[in-house]
Amino acid sequence: MKKIFITLLVAASLTACDATKKSTEKSVKSGITKSVKTSFFIDSVMVKKHLYTLASDDMQGRKSGTEGIEKAAKYIENEFKRIGLTTFEGLDSYRQTFNFTPRRSKEEITSANIIGVLEGKSKKEEYVIISAHYDHLGMKKNGEGDIIYNGANDDASGVTGVLALAEYFKKIGNERTIVFAAFTAEEMGLIGSTHFGKGIDAAKFVAGINLEMIGKTPSFGPNTAWLTGFERSDFGKIVQKNLEGSGYQLFPDPYKNFNLFFRSDNASLARLGVPSHTFSTTAIDVDKDYHKVSDEAETLNMTVITQTIQAVAKGTESIINGRNTPTRVVLEERKK
Numbered sequence: 001m002k003k004i005f006i007t008l009l010v011a012a013s014l015t016a017c018d019a020t021k022k023s024t025e026k027s028v029k030s031g032i033t034k035s036v037k038t039s040f041f042i043d044s045v046m047v048k049k050h051l052y053t054l055a056s057d058d059m060q061g062r063k064s065g066t067e068g069i070e071k072a073a074k075y076i077e078n079e080f081k082r083i084g085l086t087t088f089e090g091l092d093s094y095r096q097t098f099n100f101t102p103r104r105s106k107e108e109i110t111s112a113n114i115i116g117v118l119e120g121k122s123k124k125e126e127y128v129i130i131s132a133h134y135d136h137l138g139m140k141k142n143g144e145g146d147i148i149y150n151g152a153n154d155d156a157s158g159v160t161g162v163l164a165l166a167e168y169f170k171k172i173g174n175e176r177t178i179v180f181a182a183f184t185a186e187e188m189g190l191i192g193s194t195h196f197g198k199g200i201d202a203a204k205f206v207a208g209i210n211l212e213m214i215g216k217t218p219s220f221g222p223n224t225a226w227l228t229g230f231e232r233s234d235f236g237k238i239v240q241k242n243l244e245g246s247g248y249q250l251f252p253d254p255y256k257n258f259n260l261f262f263r264s265d266n267a268s269l270a271r272l273g274v275p276s277h278t279f280s281t282t283a284i285d286v287d288k289d290y291h292k293v294s295d296e297a298e299t300l301n302m303t304v305i306t307q308t309i310q311a312v313a314k315g316t317e318s319i320i321n322g323r324n325t326p327t328r329v330v331l332e333e334r335k336k
């Protein structure tokens with residue numbers, strides 16, 4: 001893959017400073033935050049590195065059960081280690097390994113969710129999960145030319161966000177515990193996140209922040225994203241309030257016919273009552289690269305992805321620091 005050198009000047013406006021001013025938290029914390037407010041922001045050089053690595057041909061489309069996804073798993077593990085995350089309860093590494101048999105297949109697959117933790121300072125028994133899926137569709141069995149489904153937007157962009165937010169919150173601190181998860185086998189039917197959901201006490205999870213396809217220019221214009229299931233809890237309203245004055249806006253998911261709330265990993269936790277939603281920037285109704293081999297890193301806008309990650313950091317800061325707790329999701333009974 002061709003490398004392009006881009007220098008991005010990223011506005012440092014989306015830091016935790018505004019939220020901290022409004023905060024009634026102890027002065028100790030605000031002192032620390034003030035000193036770091038201009039030093040730390042989401043680093044666009046690191047964002048580009050994560051994205052281009054995860055979406056490279058070397059990862060062979062990251063299909064669960066293949067050598068390609070194993071390379072992605074190792075990259076994420078190494079980043080979690082470098083950043084300084086701890087392991088999730090009951091696990092002795094970042095891997096939550098399990099076996100499953102995909103639909104339309106007879107072969108059992110062994111794969112792993114990659115999970116890292118930043119323990120909260122004052123509310124460590126209350127969890128916020130930040131997630132994205134690191135698997136994608138793999139490679140075409142035959143054909144000429146490009147046969148690799150790089151999945152740059154879907155969902156190397158989201159995993160990039162998870163890694164960047166882990167690094168960000170490690171630096172600025174967090175009152176609630178943050179669980180960072182890169183889920184496997186989303187493309188095979190939300191299998192990794194469903195497995196994760198079976199092993200948790202959902203009552204401990206106060207919010208779920210899932211990132212999907214955050215690298216393309218949104219149809220609402222620059223500095224916007226949309227949120228799935230906006231009306232299902234007040235999570236989105238909290239984020240909107242936190243973003244006031246930042247120049248970045250969050251909208252309810254406009255693609256209602258696509259049923260997107262149930263088509264990504266946020267659904268696995270929402271089914272357990274967790275206010276768990278997906279952020280995206282992509283106009284999925286017209287996106288030419290969705291689930292195509294053309295979903296390459298070069299088609300993404302580095303400014304969009306970086307600003308969106310910054311906005312997620314700022315927009316969810318009051319939830320991560322325990323000042324806001326979104327209402328639980330209640331799903332209507334399914335029609336039998």
Ligand SMILES: [Zn+2]
Nearest residue numbers: 133154155212
């Ligand atoms: Zn996806």
